[in-house]
Amino acid sequence: MNRVRRARLVLALVPACAAIPAAAQGSPADAVHAPVFSVGVSPDTVTVGDRFRLMLRVEAPPGTRVELPARLDSLPALHPVGPPRARSGAARGDFAAAYPMVAWRPGALPPLYAPVRVTLADGRAATARVPLRLPFVRSVLPADSAKVEPRGPHDVIGPDWDRRLMLVLVLLAMLLLAPTAVFVRRWLRKRLARGPGAPVDPRARALASLELARRMRLVEAGEWKPFYTLTSEALRGYLEALSPRWGAELTTEELARALDAADVDAADARAVRALLTEADAVKFAGAASTPAAAERHWRQAREWVASFEGPTEVEEDAEAVPAAAEVGR
DSSP: OTTEEEEOOOGGGOTTOTTOGGGGGSOHHHHHTSOEEEEEEESSEEETTOEEEEEEEEEOOTTOEEEOOSSOOOOSSEEEOSOOEEEEETTTTEEEEEEEEEEOSOBSOOOOEEEEEEEOTTSOEEEEEEEOOOOEEEOSSOOOOSOOOOOOOOOSSOTTOOHHHHHHHHHHHHHHHHHHHHHHHHHHHHHHHHOOOOOOOHHHHHHHHHHHHHHTTHHHHTOHHHHHHHHHHHHHHHHHHHOGGGOTTSOHHHHHHHHHHTTOOHHHHHHHHHHHHHHHHHHHHOOOOOHHHHHHHHHHHHHHHHHOOOOOHHHHHHHHHHHHHHHHO
16 A cells, blocks of 8 residues: 555554453454554645545454445545545455545644444454544645745836926816716716616526526536536525625635524535535536436535525615614714
């Protein structure tokens, strides 16, 4: 296993393995034949959004049954981007899996554990939480190593400029801009006379964007990135239309914190966060999808837009009316 740090964890001596306490005080032969865990990462240094693999290997005596996790936990800084590549050799006592992951936060990552269920040949069983080895994540922004201080602006006109000449140039500019000002004034009058157009319903606009993503048949063509981009933009545009606090410029984590701060229903906040995180993995990490997963993603996004009711701009303005009245007094 490339770049692997071996961590010999005797299963019988792990405190979490209370199901087999007899081996903890047994003979040295029990420790010799206990399962051995190896962990690794490839590569060991990545950039934010790059894919990497977390590797886990278990060497156990013949007759031992080892159950590796089918999927690792998803954290705010770490996210799985596909099924693991597993290898099982029960006859040889060799079990291994490689989990594709992506990191969204630079620097050192929080610890991540893999629950491994081990059943020995004599029937004793326990679950060990194996600490995985994680890469160091670089930022996409280069470090400012030059430390260059910007110089102040130069005097464009110069110290010996003629004030009379400047006055003539200003008057000439005003004469040239006068027709433009008259045209703009007339255009504004006509615009105001027609009155404002019909307001656009944010929910109807978001649902129309989702329907467009489906009519373009991107799923049938395997164009995952455009499909997930359209669905996430529909969700973000709907939230931004409901409140400027949920602007489309926010990251998924920032938007999730803003929803929590606004006392949005926890189920609604979790649902939109999961949908946007899944779309980010495809848009920025190049994760692949399937027609079934894309159909599920689209249907959940449509149901969320159709059911979510957030604070509107009218409600926020109404809350500001009492404060304005106090100022008027």
